[in-house]
Amino acid sequence: MARYILTIVGLGIAAYFYFEAQGYPTAAGQLPALVALVVAGLSLLISVEAFWARRREAAQGRAPVTGTAQLPNLKGVFRATVFASMIVAYVWSIEQIGYLLATPPYLLSSFLLLRVLRPSLAILVTALIVAVVYLVFVVLLNLPLPLLPAW
Amino acid sequence: MDQSVVLIGLANVLSPMNLAVIAGGTLLGLFVGAMPGLSATMALALLLPLTFSLDPATGLSMLASLYLAAMYGGSIAAILLRTPGTPAAAATILDGSPMAASGRAGRALGISLLASFTGGLVSGIALLTVAPLLGRIVLNFGPVELFALAVLGITIIGSLSQGSAIRGLFAGTIGLLLGTVGMDPTTGTPRFTFDNIHLFSGIEFTVALIGLFSVPQAIRLIETSQVGQKLASRVTDRMLPGLRDTLRLAPNMLRSGVIGVVVGLIPGAGGDTASWFAYNEARRFAKDKSRFGKGEPAGIAAPEAANNAVVGGALIPTLALGIPGSSSAAILLGALMVHGILPGPTLMTDHGDVTYTLIWAVILANLALLLFGLFFTRIAVMVTRIPDGVLAPIIIVFCVVGTFAINNSLFDVIFMLGFGLVGYLLDKCQVPLAPMVIGLILGPVLDTSLHQSLLIGQGSWGIFLQSPIATVLLLLAAVSILQATPLFPMLYRRIRKRRNGDGTDPTQMNKTD
Amino acid sequence: MKAIKPLVFAMAAVAAMSGVAKADYIAGESVTVLQGFKAGGGSDALAQLTQPYLTKYLGADFVNQYIPGATGAIAWTRLAKQTEPDGTTISITNTPMLMTNYIMNDAITYSISELTPIANIVTDPGIIVVAKDSPYKTAQEFLDAARKNPGTITVGNSGVGGDDFFSTILIERAADLQFQKVPFQGDGPSWTAAMGGKIDASFNNLGITFPQIQAGNLRPLAIFAEERVDMLPDVPTLKELGIDVVAGSSRGYSAPANIPEEARAQLIEAMKKMAADPDFQKDAAARALFINFKAGSDYEQFLAEQEKTFGEVWEAVKDDVQAK
Numbered sequence: 001m002a003r004y005i006l007t008i009v010g011l012g013i014a015a016y017f018y019f020e021a022q023g024y025p026t027a028a029g030q031l032p033a034l035v036a037l038v039v040a041g042l043s044l045l046i047s048v049e050a051f052w053a054r055r056r057e058a059a060q061g062r063a064p065v066t067g068t069a070q071l072p073n074l075k076g077v078f079r080a081t082v083f084a085s086m087i088v089a090y091v092w093s094i095e096q097i098g099y100l101l102a103t104p105p106y107l108l109s110s111f112l113l114l115r116v117l118r119p120s121l122a123i124l125v126t127a128l129i130v131a132v133v134y135l136v137f138v139v140l141l142n143l144p145l146p147l148l149p150a151w
Numbered sequence: 152m153d154q155s156v157v158l159i160g161l162a163n164v165l166s167p168m169n170l171a172v173i174a175g176g177t178l179l180g181l182f183v184g185a186m187p188g189l190s191a192t193m194a195l196a197l198l199l200p201l202t203f204s205l206d207p208a209t210g211l212s213m214l215a216s217l218y219l220a221a222m223y224g225g226s227i228a229a230i231l232l233r234t235p236g237t238p239a240a241a242a243t244i245l246d247g248s249p250m251a252a253s254g255r256a257g258r259a260l261g262i263s264l265l266a267s268f269t270g271g272l273v274s275g276i277a278l279l280t281v282a283p284l285l286g287r288i289v290l291n292f293g294p295v296e297l298f299a300l301a302v303l304g305i306t307i308i309g310s311l312s313q314g315s316a317i318r319g320l321f322a323g324t325i326g327l328l329l330g331t332v333g334m335d336p337t338t339g340t341p342r343f344t345f346d347n348i349h350l351f352s353g354i355e356f357t358v359a360l361i362g363l364f365s366v367p368q369a370i371r372l373i374e375t376s377q378v379g380q381k382l383a384s385r386v387t388d389r390m391l392p393g394l395r396d397t398l399r400l401a402p403n404m405l406r407s408g409v410i411g412v413v414v415g416l417i418p419g420a421g422g423d424t425a426s427w428f429a430y431n432e433a434r435r436f437a438k439d440k441s442r443f444g445k446g447e448p449a450g451i452a453a454p455e456a457a458n459n460a461v462v463g464g465a466l467i468p469t470l471a472l473g474i475p476g477s478s479s480a481a482i483l484l485g486a487l488m489v490h491g492i493l494p495g496p497t498l499m500t501d502h503g504d505v506t507y508t509l510i511w512a513v514i515l516a517n518l519a520l521l522l523f524g525l526f527f528t529r530i531a532v533m534v535t536r537i538p539d540g541v542l543a544p545i546i547i548v549f550c551v552v553g554t555f556a557i558n559n560s561l562f563d564v565i566f567m568l569g570f571g572l573v574g575y576l577l578d579k580c581q582v583p584l585a586p587m588v589i590g591l592i593l594g595p596v597l598d599t600s601l602h603q604s605l606l607i608g609q610g611s612w613g614i615f616l617q618s619p620i621a622t623v624l625l626l627l628a629a630v631s632i633l634q635a636t637p638l639f640p641m642l643y644r645r646i647r648k649r650r651n652g653d654g655t656d657p658t659q660m661n662k663t664d
Numbered sequence: 665m666k667a668i669k670p671l672v673f674a675m676a677a678v679a680a681m682s683g684v685a686k687a688d689y690i691a692g693e694s695v696t697v698l699q700g701f702k703a704g705g706g707s708d709a710l711a712q713l714t715q716p717y718l719t720k721y722l723g724a725d726f727v728n729q730y731i732p733g734a735t736g737a738i739a740w741t742r743l744a745k746q747t748e749p750d751g752t753t754i755s756i757t758n759t760p761m762l763m764t765n766y767i768m769n770d771a772i773t774y775s776i777s778e779l780t781p782i783a784n785i786v787t788d789p790g791i792i793v794v795a796k797d798s799p800y801k802t803a804q805e806f807l808d809a810a811r812k813n814p815g816t817i818t819v820g821n822s823g824v825g826g827d828d829f830f831s832t833i834l835i836e837r838a839a840d841l842q843f844q845k846v847p848f849q850g851d852g853p854s855w856t857a858a859m860g861g862k863i864d865a866s867f868n869n870l871g872i873t874f875p876q877i878q879a880g881n882l883r884p885l886a887i888f889a890e891e892r893v894d895m896l897p898d899v900p901t902l903k904e905l906g907i908d909v910v911a912g913s914s915r916g917y918s919a920p921a922n923i924p925e926e927a928r929a930q931l932i933e934a935m936k937k938m939a940a941d942p943d944f945q946k947d948a949a950a951r952a953l954f955i956n957f958k959a960g961s962d963y964e965q966f967l968a969e970q971e972k973t974f975g976e977v978w979e980a981v982k983d984d985v986q987a988k
Contacts, residue, residue: 003580006582010325020342024340025340026987027335027338031331035327035328039324042320042321046317046318073375076373077374080371080373083373084370087571090547091551091565094561094564095561106544110540110543110544111540114373114540116538116540117540125545133552141201142727144729145552145555146561196702196704199703203712289856289860290859290860290861292860293857293860293862293863294857294862295862336823336849338986339768339985340986348771351733351737351769351771352735419853474856475852482702482704485708491950493874494875495874495875496876496879497879558732558733559730559731599849603848606846607844607846607863609815609816
């Protein structure tokens with residue numbers, strides 16, 4: 001199943017690049033257009049390969065190895081999704097409220113929500129990491145991180 | 152070569168200040184390399200302003216030792232955390248991580264350290280002895296030859312696709328496609344940029360790498376944190392390989408070192424591709440190719456020797472001609488320029504003292520690497536005792552800072568996240584990411600050099616055959632492709648059958664793929 | 665009690681004198697310099713050369729912020745549109761990139777009208793270099809060959825939109841010639857290719873190629889300056905050859921539009937003092953940087969002229985360059 005989605009995505013990407021490239025001057029568009037065609041071809045081959053592999057395995061009476069036959073680790077996937085969304089929120093919040101105000105909440109909430117550290121330890125680790133980053137990057141190396149909110 | 156300048160350089164480098172700086176640079180490089188999200192180029196760019204107040208040789212020694220140490224440090228993360236600490240360590244994951252997963256992390260790290268030391272030493276010696284000679288080679292690599300080299304690099308994609316060649320090629324060509332994003336060098340048109348000026352210079356390859364490898368790995372740590380197992384909680388096995396192993400790996404390490412020097416030498420080839428070339432050659436020359444990707448020592452030694460050798464290799468044209476061999480070498484050159492030392496042949500003559508101090512610093516940095524590397528690695532292994540759930544957010548924090556620090560751009564951070572999502576999904580679909588990295592590096596090189604070559608050749612494709620170097624490289628590429636197809640085993644079978652005279656099929660005895 | 669008054673006066677006098685001796689920048693204690701290119705590059709070289717002197721004459725510290733990307737457009741867009749015009753943030757501006765960025769690209773929205781040019785510091789004149797074993801020993805031979813074989817002599821430049829690209833076009837138009845232009849990613853790869861014989865010639869810049877010229881690896885044919893340069897007295901200018909083109913790449917400082925007049929005046933004054941400082945001149949010469957100081961409105965006029973020239977040239981050639 002995943003393979004077929006991959007094919008569609010691949011074809012989509014290839015189509016976008018191919019048609020965009022048509023609008024560019026020849027020298028600029030040649031290579032992208034060519035490579036896009038190759039991507040399209042390979043995308044189709046992915047599905048073909050998956051299809052044949054499954055048929056071959058079915059014919060031999062074996063359980064299909066390709067695809068999603070295994071029982072998904074639901075709890076893990078849920079935690080991963082939560083974690084991923086928190087990363088997105090974190091990066092978004094850096095732009096809104098600055099690095100110094102965004103990082104501690106991110107770290108704290110990660111540690112606490114995913115229940116990996118006791119609250120006291122979570123605060124300690126958070127403070128440590130933020131301090132290290134601040135001292136090394138901002139103070140020592142003059143990195144122009146947007147520390148505080150723009151307003 | 153002026154003997155006295157060489158000796159002056161040696162005397163300079165042995166001063167307490169310079170030694171301290173080499174030690175400090177090495178430690179810093181180890182840390183920067185080992186930390187996912189922080190890259191050597193970023194660290195060099197950030198430290199450059201700090202070196203302005205130091206005297207040139209000292210400042211350069213610090214930068215050079217950092218660069219060298221980071222090339223080993225990257226493998227620590229690659230082996231223990233399955234994510235490259237620096238772009239050059241991406242190839243080390245292929246065999247380093249499986250070896251660590253099977254409980255032999257110490258051995259993997261030891262091989263990596265030894266190989267890094269060897270590769271660095273090879274390039275340091277090359278730098279000391281034949282730099283001007285090798286510098287001349289750089290001039291023979293014009294757009295035509297560079298194109299042929301890029302094509303050769305792309306044929307590696309096929310061999311890196313463990314499992315499915317089709318999926319590997321798919322990733323590789325998408326990488327190529329993404330490499331064309333940005334302003335086209337021939338016409339100046341911005342391609343696929345959605346009118347966002349942050350994409351005008353193309354996709355920053357380090358950002359993509361951090362996104363593709365480190366972010367999904369952090370997410371995966373969370374996903375499997377209660378199910379999975381630590382990669383290594385303690386280095387129980389002996390780190391440095393014994394004499395027999397060392398001798399067995401020696402040809403590989405030396406060959407990879409040479410590859411690293413050559414690839415680093417050629418400006419525009421991208422030092423990060425050296426580890427892939429070396430990995431490919433190690434596979435080609437190995438008797439049992441099937442062990443690659445499962446924890447084969449040669450698969451760790453090759454890329455690590457190569458990426459450390461790149462440091463010296465990239466410095467050769469930088470010092471001999473004033474042409475930086477890699478973007479990191481360009482920063483070192485910048486350090487020289489700021490002190491009023493102009494890049495060019497005068498570096499070896501008028502400013503020979505600074506230059507040779509630097510060269511000796513590179514050689515000494517290798518020793519520092521060996522010493523500090525052992526000690527640092529043991530500390531770094533303790534990192535694996537930290538619960539995955541704590542490590543993952545910390546990795547993300549460093550990825551964010553490290554990505555921002557590359558171009559001081561928050562857009563890059565957002566971009567990194569995008570790649571993170573893509574990397575995670577692709578990994579779920581069992582699409583290998585290594586080929587995409589190669590495509591991203593080589594895509595722009597291929598595109599630019601192709602157009603330049605055609606302009607030079609007035610539109611004729613025959614220009615590629617007019618250059619002996621290019622022809623040889625293209626033939627090598629063709630051979631690589633053919634080797635991957637059934638054609639070679641078929642021919643091999645035919646030839647052997649005729650020689651054996653009987654009906655036995657020799658290819659059945661030792662399957663190569 | 666009575667002794668305090670003269671004491672206070674004395675202290676005030678001392679304070680006033682030290683205030684006069686070190687001119688304090690009215691806008692603040694520290695100036696941020698946005699750089700549109702990576703650390704260690706040509707812009708950085710200028711920054712590192714000038715900033716110690718500027719700190720002395722202006723009385724403020726300088727902090728460099730590197731925001732590379734889109735050939736400077738990201739930094740300059742930020743300067744023009746997102747920076748407080750209070751005089752605490754300026755940028756190093758290079759021509760022709762400053763103008764060609766938005767001339768060639770509609771997506772780039774800043775323009776020089778949104779900037780306050782402070783001063784141009786250096787200009788690196790254009791130069792034609794060939795390999796040391798090239799068949800062309802003089803500029804005339806080179807130009808004749810180009811005339812006999814239009815479109816076949818390969819010349820390298822530092823990239824589409826760079827100074828070499830435009831000077832090539834200006835020369836082509838002025839002399840009615842046609843070269844085969846090969847773009848490279850910067851001046852470095854361009855002269856490297858020429859030195860290796862991969863292209864016939866490189867249209868480059870003097871400061872960048874001088875070390876190789878001195879070492880004998882590159883042969884200079886002509887220089888795109890008003891008059892011959894002291895460093896290469898035997899190299900003719902294009903004007904002498906009958907081609908009226910003066911071109912090069914210039915670097916200076918600019919601020920966002922509408923900064924306080926007092927700050928602007930102080931910045932210009934500090935730069936003037938720096939340019940007149942003999943130590944500075946010696947320093948610059950040692951780094952092969954040619955001082956071409958244009959202050960305030962001179963710089964503004966220079967930029968406007970360049971914008972016009974490049975705008976016209978681009979209009980004329982863009983259809984060819986971006987042929988479908």
